[in-house]
Amino acid sequence: MAGLSASLLWAAMAQAQSATPVPENAAFEVEQVFAGTCGFCHSDGGRAAGKGPQLMNSPRDDDYIRSRIKNGKQGAMPAFDGAFTDAQIDQMVKYIRALKPRDG
Numbered sequence: 001m002a003g004l005s006a007s008l009l010w011a012a013m014a015q016a017q018s019a020t021p022v023p024e025n026a027a028f029e030v031e032q033v034f035a036g037t038c039g040f041c042h043s044d045g046g047r048a049a050g051k052g053p054q055l056m057n058s059p060r061d062d063d064y065i066r067s068r069i070k071n072g073k074q075g076a077m078p079a080f081d082g083a084f085t086d087a088q089i090d091q092m093v094k095y096i097r098a099l100k101p102r103d104g
């Protein structure tokens with residue numbers, strides 16, 4: 001009996017593997033997108049202030065950052081709701097959180 005259920009398990013696993021979908025955000029390179037879209041105002045990939053504030057080591061919480069990216073700020077920063085999916089905006093929040101000074 002144990003042998004039978006093990007082979008059923010193998011069959012199920014093989015099926016699951018062959019059905020692996022292409023990741024939805026495979027082409028979303030957050031660092032490049034940031035440099036191209038945000039870098040005009042957030043200098044050095046967000047490490048330094050420009051027209052906008054430095055984002056590295058932001059004291060703001062994730063929700064604040066997420067909603068700033070979505071809604072922008074009138075007269076200061078464009079809104080990106082619609083330009084990016086929620087998943088992509090989450091990736092940007094993670095990118096901002098992971099920012100470190102450049103070496104050298």
Ligand code: HEC
Binds near residue numbers: 037058068077092
């Ligand atoms: C046209 C210039 C401009 C562009 C482009 C821009 N920003 Fe901003 N951003 C600003 C300014 C100015 C502020 C400060 C707004 C304020 O006074 O609260 C800001 C604030 C922010 C904040 C909040 C920081 C804080 O501590 O208050 C985040 C996060 C942010 N921007 C992320 C982004 C991201 C991500 C992009 C690209 C998708 C982007 N910005 C594109 C100008 C810009």
